[in-house]
Each structure stands twice: as C-alpha cells, then as structure tokens.
Amino acid sequence: MSHLLALTMAAPALAAVVLLAIPGTSRTALRVVSLIGAVISLAGSIWVATLYDRALGGLQLLDTVPLVPSLGIHLKLAVDGWGVALLLLTGVIIVTGVLASWSVAKRDKEFFLLLLVLVSGVYGVFISQDLFIFFLFYEIAVLPMYLLIGIWGSSHKVPSAGPFGFTWKRFEVGSREYAAMKLTLMLLVGSAAILVAMFLLWSNSGARTFDMQVLEATKFPIAVQHVVFPLVWLGFGTLAGVFPFHTWSPDGHASAPTAVSMLHAGVLMKLGAFGVLRIGMVLVPDAAAWWAPIVGAVAVVNVLYGALCAASQKDLKYIVAYSSVSHMGVVMLGIATMNAAGWNGAVYQMVAHGIMTGLFFALVGLVYERAHTRTIAKMGGFAHVMPVVAGFFTLACLSSLGLPGTAGFVAEFMVFAGAAKGASPWWAIPGVLGAFVTAVYVLRACKTIFWGPAPVDEFAHLQDVQRTEWAAPLVLGSLLVVFGFWPKLLLDFIDAASQGYLGRLPIVALAQAVTP
Amino acid sequence: MSPVTLAIVATVAPAVAALLLLVLSPLRHRGAPAAWVTLLGSLVSLGAAVMLLVARLGGAPDARATIPWIEERGRAMAEIGILIDGVSLPMLIIVCLVALCVQVFSIAYMHDEPPRAFGRYFTLHALFLFSMNVVVVSPNLLQLFAGWELVGLTSYLLIGFYFAKPAAAQAAVKAFWMTKLADMGFLFGLLVLYVSTGGFEWTSAPSATVATWVTGLLFLAVVGKSAQFPLHIWLPDAMEGPTPVSALLHAATMVAAGVFLVVRADPLFALAPGTREVMLWVGSITAVFAALLALVQHDIKKVLAFSTCSQLGYMVAALGAGQAFAGFFHLGTHAFFKALLFLAAGSVIHAVHSNSLDDMGGLRKKLPLTTAAFVIGSLSLAGVPGFAGFFSKDLVLTSLEGKASWIPWAMLLGAAFLTAFYMGRLLIKAFWGELSERSSHAHEGNVAMTGPLVVLAIPSLASGFLGGWLATQSSAQYELHLGLTPVLASVMSLAGLGAAILVFRKGGQAPFTHVLEKLDTFSVVDRTWAGAYRIGLLGVASLAGWIDRYLIDGLINFTGWSALEGGSSARRLQTGLVRDYALLVTVGVLVLVLIGVLR
Amino acid sequence: MNFDFGFAIVAAVIVVSALFVVRAANLIHAVLWLGVTLLGTAALYAQLNAPFLAGVQVLTYVGGVVTLMIFGVMVTRRHDGIDVVAQTEGADRGFIFASALFVVLALVTWKSAPHVPNPAPVASSADIARALLGEYLIGFEVLSLLLLAAIVGAVVLVRRRDPEPAGEPSPAAAAVSEVNP
C-alpha cells in the first residue's frame, strides 16, 4: 500500500464527491456515505499507525507526486510520529462528528460535503511534507468553516458595552454571521503571515524548493529566521488561539453547530499548534530558541487568562470554547519548552484536548438540542433525566482539569515537567494554577447543569442519549480513559518524532551534554 | 502466588469490579448485583492482602516491581508499580478491611435507595477502593499522586451522591476545590523533585533546600487532604454524603492519605526540619481547634467530622515531631475506631431518621448493640487506657515530649481532655437520658448492619497491642513505658469523661458554648475562603471575561469597524462616473510614470 | 533634422480632428470627425511603410466602426428631428489632467530619446501573413473566438425580450432595487 496516506487523506473528499451524485432527498444515503468516508479514513489512520515503525522514527510511508516541478512543488506525503498521533485523533473525531450530526436537518447534503472536504484538508496538513501543499491543505481545512458556521450556526445577543461599544452599530456581535466572519478574517490574516514566511523560506532555501526535508537540512541565515519565526508563530498561532488573537474562538465555537465545534476545537486548532511546532520549531530552530521565552510567556497568559475567562462565562458553549483557549495554551507552553517532555506533552495534549473537547461539544450539542438553551443558570438537575450525558460530561470535566487516569493529566503533567525542566521553570506555576481554575469552572458548570433537584416543566422529559448519539460519548470517553492509563499507546509515536526533531536544536544538544 | 502478583490482584480487583459495573450498565442498574460485584472485589483484595501478610509473617521480604509509564527516549520518565513493605501492607489490610465492613454495612443502610442509585453507589465504592489501593501500594510519589487525585474524585462523587440536594452538591464541589487547591502543592512538589532529582522517588536524597521546598509543598496537599487548619472546612460539609461514605472516606482512609503520604515520604521530610516544625504547629492547632468545635455540634456526624479533623491533627503533629511511626500507628487505630463510630452513628441515624443529637436520647435501651459499639469506639477515641486509641495517642504525645517547645505537647494534652469531653457529651445526649419521641420507634438493623459493627469493634479494642509488631515492620522502636505522658493522658481522658458526665447529665451545655457556636456558624475560616473565592476568583474571572469581550475582542471589532468605516469613506471616491475613473486612471499613470522618471 | 512636411500635415490633421471629436457639440459631428482622425491615421500608416495596415484601417475603422457608431447615435437618439447634443462636464478638470498627461508623456519620450535614425527593412504583407498564421497562430485563433463571442454577446445583449408591461421595472432592475433599498 504505497498510497495508504493518500487514500486516508482523500477518502473523505472522495465521499464528498459521491455525495454530489446523491440526491439531497435520500437523507440516510447521505449520512451513510459520509460515515463510510470517515470510517475509511479512520481505518487508514489506524493502519498507518500499525505500519509506522516506532523504533525507527522519522518520516515514513513516503509517497511523492510532482505537481509543479519548476517551482519545486511536489505532492509529497509522509508521516512522522506526531502525524500518526494527530491522524488518529482526526479520524476519531470525524467519525464521531458525523455520527453526532446525524440529526442535522437544514441543507444536510452541503453540510456533510463541507465537513468531509474540511477533514481531507486536515489530514493533508498532517501528512504533507511540502510546504506549499501544507499551506494548501491548511487553507482547505480552514475556509469551509466560514460556510459551516455562517449557514448552520446559531446566534445570540451580546450587549454593547466598553470603550468599543460603538462598534456594535456595525456588527451584530454574537450572531453566527459575525462569528463566521470574524473567524475567517482572523485566520486569513494569519494565513497571510504564513504565506510570507513560506516564501521567505522558499527564496532563502538555496534550492528554491518547498520540500520540507530539504528545508530542514538548510541552515537559514539568522536574520531570515528571526522574520520567519514570529510570522509562523502568530500566523499559525491565530488558529491555535494564541493570546491576544484568540477571540475568534469563543464566538466561533459558540456559534458553530455541534460537529463543527467538535472538529474545529478538536482538530483544527491543533493544525495551528502543529504548524508552529513543525514549521516554526523544526525549520527555523535558532530563531525559535530565541523566541521561545516569549512564546512561553504568552502561552502562560493563555492558560490562566483563558481559564479565568471561562470561569466568568454563563453560556455553556463559551465555557468550553474558552477552556479550549486555555488548553491550547498548555500546548503552546509545551512547544515553547523545547525539550522532549514538553514537546511530547504538547502533542499529547493536542490529542487529549482534541478528544476531550470533542466529547464536550458533542454533549453540549445534545443538551442544547433538547433543552434549547445554553445558559447554565437556566438548567439544573439534568442528571435525573439524562444520566448518561451527565456521566460523560463529568468525565470530560475531569480530563479537562487534568485528573490522573485521564489523558489530560498525562499531557499536562508532561508539559509542566518539561516547563519546569526548561529554561523558565516559573512557567509551570501559572500552568498549574490554570488547571485549578479549570477545576473551579468545569465543576461549577457540571454542578449547576446536572445536579440539584429534578427538573420540572419543559425540562422534565428531556431524553437521554439516543442511537447514533452514543458514538461520540462512548468512543471519546473511553479513549480519554485509555490514553489516561496507558500513555505508551500514543507516546511511542510522539516521542519518536520529538527525539528526531530535537536533534536539530542547538540548545538541546548542549543540555544533553550536560546531563548524564 | 508471588507477592507482586498478590499485590497487583489486591489493587486491581476492585478496579475490575468497577469496570464491570461501569461497562455492564444493566448490572449496575439492577442494584443488588452491583453490591455483590463490589463486595467480591473488596473480598478478593482483602484476601490477597491477608495472603501477603501471611507470607510476610512467614518471612517474605519487601516486594517492589515497577514498569515504565511515561517513556522518553526509551527511558522511563515516570514509573508505576507496587511496593509492599511494612508500611503499605498494614495500610492495605486496614483499608480493605474497613472498606469491606463499610460496604457490607451499606447494603443495609442504603437499602431504600432506588436500584440505579444503589448500583451507582457501589460502583463508586469499588472505584474508591481501587484508587485508595493505588495510593497505598504506590512505589513512588507520582503514582501516589495519581491515586490521591482519584480518591479525591470518588470522594467528590460520593459526597455528591444525593446530588438532588443542593447542599450535597455544594459540599461535593467544595471538597473537590479545597483539596484540588491543596493538591497544586503536591504537583509543584513533584515538579521540584523531578527537576532536582530526575525522578519521583521518596528515597532520593536532594539537598536540604530542595527537600524543604518539596516537603513544604507536599505538606500543603496534606493540609488539604487531611483537613488541617485552615483547609479543614470541607470536611464537616462532606458529611452531606451517605454516612458509610463518611465512615470510609472521610474518617478512616481517604483523609488519612495525607498522613500516609508523609509516612511514605519520611526520608524526604527527615531532610526538612523546617517543614516538620510547621507540621507540628499546624497539627496541634487543628487538634485543639477542631476539638473545641466538636463540642458544640448538634449533628452527630459533624461531631465525628470535627473529631476526625482533631485526630488527624494529632497524627500530623506526631509526623511533625519526626515520629512517623507514631502518626502511622494512630492512623491505624483511628481508622478502626472512627469507622466504627461512624457506622454506629449510621445505625443510629438509620433508626431515628435524623442526624440531630436533639432528636436522640435514651437510645441505649432501644439499640443495645449499637450503643455498645459506640461506647467502645468513644472510649478508644478518648484514649481510655486499654483501648486501642490509648496506645497510639500515648505514642503521639510521648513523641512530642522533650521538643524545643512544650506548647504543642500541652495543646495535645488539652485536646485529649476535650476529646473525652465531647465524646462524653455525644454519648450522654444520644444514648442516655430520656427517650426522645423519635428514639422510641428505633430498632436495631439487620445483621448486615450489626455485623460490621462487631467486626470493627474488635480492632478498636485490641489493635493497640499490635503496636510492637507494627513498629518492627516499619523498623521503628515502640515500647510502652510508664512515664509522665501516659499517666497524664489517661488522667486527661478520664477527667474529660467525668466532666462530661457532670456537665451534660442534667442536659447542660458546654462552657463557652456561645462563643464556640459563633466561631462555628460564622466560621471565620469558612467565610474567608468564600470571600477569596467570590472576590479573588470569580471577581478576577468576571474582570477577565469583561476585558476579553469588550477590550481585546473590542479591539478586534474596532479593527473591523475601522476597515468598514474606512471603506465607507473611501467609497465616496467611487462616484460611479466613468469620467472620474478615467481621471483617476490618468492620475495613476502620471504617478507611476513620474516615479519611473524621477528614479 | 529635416522638417518632414508630410508627417506634419498628417499629424496636424489627426490632432485637430481628434480635438473636434472630443469637443464637437453635435454627436453626429463628433463621429464624423473621428472618421477624419482614423483616415489621418491610415495616411500615417502609409507613411510608415505599412500599406496593408492603412488599407485595413480604412476598411474596418472608417468603413465599419464609424458607420456602426453613427447607427448607435441614431438609434439612441431621444427625439427625432433635433440635433444630438453631446453633453460635457468638467472641461477644466479634464483639460488640466489631459495636458498634464501629455506633458509627462512628452517629457518621458524626450528624456528616453528613442532615436532610431535608419528605418528598418519594410515588412511586406506576405511577412505579416506568415507571422499571423505562423508565430501568432494561437493569438489569431483566440482572437477569432473573441470576435465570435463579441458578436454573440452583442446580439444577446440587445435582443428584445418578451414585451414587458410598461411602467414596471424589469426583473433585473427589481433585483437591483431589492439589494439596494
């Protein structure tokens, strides 16, 4: 199977093409085809994981097709350990996401079509080894979001206040169109920065190539690196929710429909962090080492500030969205440590947070679909009528606050250990504090929504999880626990990649020489 | 079977039970089968623990086995495994035994719960026993931390078992938050230890400064988990949980995990005299403070809860004095008699359907067996000579003798008096005196209820005599010697009881009740924490939320607004008249050409 | 440099008639003056050793385009019988910009001084044909497509649709007014 990666990547897109041929009225067929596409990609990812030689590490399963040789653009697909972990995450999230959006009623054909195209883009980013293709897939993954939120999203009102209250005249802050537009524009500005960085790398690569392996082997002049790294950091960082460019995330995730929130917070935000790691840290390591303290300091702000913001929210989706901002801060913190523990933790946190937040959004979607409100103050005692939802929500909360036995703990622990061992040990302090604030807000939300006297009136007959809705809680919930108890499953892949790339870092070589 | 296998069986058996119940929801929803599965798990654990003990008595050495858990470059960054030695084995037996007793008791006590809730209750119990065993057998601090957090989780879920009650929900969350707040110390301690020694072993010997940091941070977690002043406020609230839960988690085992941690990490604490000094004082203050508050409680469970705080204070003080074994010994005896007391209290509550001491009275005649159990427990707790509590408490007090300051020693002696005094009050109010209206319908529960009382009464009476053996297991010295302290302690406990009889026989009140009640109901500590939470956390959070929405996002909106407004202004240039465009094109050409010319 | 009398006359004709094109008050006159300009240009082509171009210029431009323009003016006349007034506006502004443009262009031309004193060998019509059907074949074919598209497009644009009820805006106009309330 020399084209396994291409197949995995293309399966959702092919399913989308098949969808085009299916009349929009045969709704079951639409869903089944989408599910098949998603399942094939998941199976492909799992197969990739089994084929990947963890002991060997590095890039494997290479698959090259030249596209524009004159500009040095090739469709070069290969996967490293990080890619394997993130492929698995993507596969799991898209399968559960399709199942969770079984009940989408409005323009369902287009919905699944866009969803599948988007996922193909995500897969592409994780496996492309050509910068140009990487960027292309990145855009494919980011842009459908505009339509997915703008058409299938939900709106609410945000009162005008503050020094910039006058801008409310121009925008309907809180509406889905606003959210979609803000998200797209902010991410596009980020993309512009990435594009500039990309061409800088291309023109300084000597060979005028986008091939990432060649770029890795190139030692860029330090001046170029110092321009490229901040562009990459902020460009990809916007998607990873780096403070202060995170504000698209709460509105976007709150407005997006369930599966889109799952995918976006669960997988797409990881594209940003993956970009910073794969391009920023690996391709321009010298500037990265110089910028790392700033990246880490901002990440620390993300962790604590995101958690505090989440603690102040009254809307359930906003809580989860801000918690994503906080948790992505942990990822960025891990990246900034520039040591094995930190990087392993960062990638592990990507997976852990992806699963956790996917579970969160799936459950929030369930609750919203039934209760028609997201304001937590209006809810109460839901555990009486939907105990399964309550149970899995609690599980997601626990992973969110980093309880041992869940994937969140392993990830956060490694990141904090990496931070403590790194150049700025104090980073661990706000990091851990952020985890505490997380405990406060998730458990408060959990208590308000699910505990208390049995609900009356319109909430008295809310249904618990039904049929396909079981998929997301069951799969994601059990994965959280499995990865919490048995980190080796993923960590071997991640570590193989981290060790390989860390060899490029000058400071690491130094540190290894010092410690026995 | 090898000791390692046995230890794994002892640890994992409840986990298997919990997993079965979690996955096979029909089993859980049926109720009774869940109880049997859980009991089976606990029984297997206990059996394995006993087999380990037998092997050890036969001369088996310590057993230690680890596997890598988090690997980095093929090298273990963190390990998990088991360690069976003179500390963990007795603890394992105590935990399994008490857990089994409590679970049996629960079958009767929770009988009226709907099957689903009943099943959930026992699932959580299985989960708890697994978590607690993880703590007990952990070979390093990281695994101990993992188990530590997991018992915190089960504590949270069990306190919130009656989640329909807002008070229970609040108490559960509060308990979790307070312990989580303290647990940050644990995590920081682990990180400091990891950075300075590269591992999580308590046997690693870092420098004195590092040791002080690590132990100080670990002690923070102990303060939270073992409900020491000023983080004790969650424990009384935790009594919202079912009474057997209070017996198991919030009296016998989970809260003692803090003490267990210090006992385990004794090599580290030995390097940090500063931390020990703090522990000595915190423990002593908690012992007295909680004993005073226990004096004025009207809820039978709250009396016992404050008493637990107070006794944990004893243990922490002993640890602070450097006598880890004294603390551990008291932990063991306390686990038995406090579990006994709580279960007996549960039996009383089951009989009178009230927690309030005012609804009780004269129960001696209606509940003879419960009364006997309660008396045994109380006397043991009070430290009356001959009972288990006497030996361990005496050891604690002796360990404080000859310290730099005599004040902690005196405080704990005073607390011993207070302990006897409030237990006397409890006994008299609940079991002696006039038969109250509610009491008149009381009757003993079935054998599932009384059986555990009997089983637990035996070690409450006699476990004090095992001190010598226990000491050899953890290579400490222990001998009962007749000195000033044992005599004084005996006198204190007897005086306390006597004073209680004098004061409360006629339905009197404790002296200074007024002041103490004020201290309790308007608990300064509680209100300080609530204020810190509201202002410090929620206030800052709202501020952050406002800033994010209206300043940071406002700036983003402002950027968009500027673009739109700028576009609107620029649109005036767009007259829609071709001739204007023609001119503009000309201007553009002119500018470009001029640039080209002038260059 | 000898004064080139022929060129001067042709250039004067072209410029003067062009000025009339943009200044004539009557639109018909303007079109006719354009014809003069184009004829002058044809003469210039002849002077430039491009007789084929001159011929084509006369045939297509003067014969085709100018006629078409006159038709256009006639068809779009508002009332029969009166002159078609060519409205103008902003003459000052236009003059300033136009003269600025001319000055700048002249300046640039003068500064770059493209002196090519000896005219190159003449390219015959055969050469042009060869180039057109050889080197520039693709452009030639594309151009034919463009012309076809222009014809089809023009026909489609001016085709009368089904008679609309008088007074009501066409659907397109209605759509426009919907978008812009």
Added chain:
Amino acid sequence: MTLMNCILLASALMAIGVYGLATRKQAVAMLLSVELMANSANILFASFAHFRGGPTGQVFVLFALAITVAEVAVGLALVMLLYRRHGDTALDLASEARQ
C-alpha cells in the same frame, strides 16, 4: 519623421482621448474617446514596427483593430441597453450600482 515625433503624436492623441473620456457624459461619446486612445496605441505599434522592422508590430495592430471592433460592438450593445432602460445614454445614470 522620427520615432520621437510619432510617439509624441500618439501621446497627444492619448491625452485628447483622456480628455474626452473625462468630460463627455454620453456613452457613445465616451466610446469615441476610447477609440481615440486605442488609435494612439495602434500608432505606436505601427511606428515601432516601422523603425524596428519585422512584422510583429503590424500583427499587433491587426489584433488591436479586431479587438477594438469587438469592443465597439459590445459597447454599443450596452449603450442600447442603457438607452432602453433610461431613455438616455448618459452613463451617470448607470452609476446606481453604488447605492
């Protein structure tokens, strides 16, 4: 006759065309001005062809001629449409697209 003179002539024609485009209101009149400008470009092509030699310049004039014809055809069609809708050919009326 020098290349410079030709270029100057073309520039003058271009400037006049711009003037016409900027001052005329009617669409047909504007079209006329555009024709002038196209013509100026053609003159340039032809003169360069003359002074540089080779058929290329002339070929381009032919192409430009054809394109101009197409442009006139479509432009006049648009003028017709405009006239039908507004009864006038003043292009100002077509500026409604800007609200």
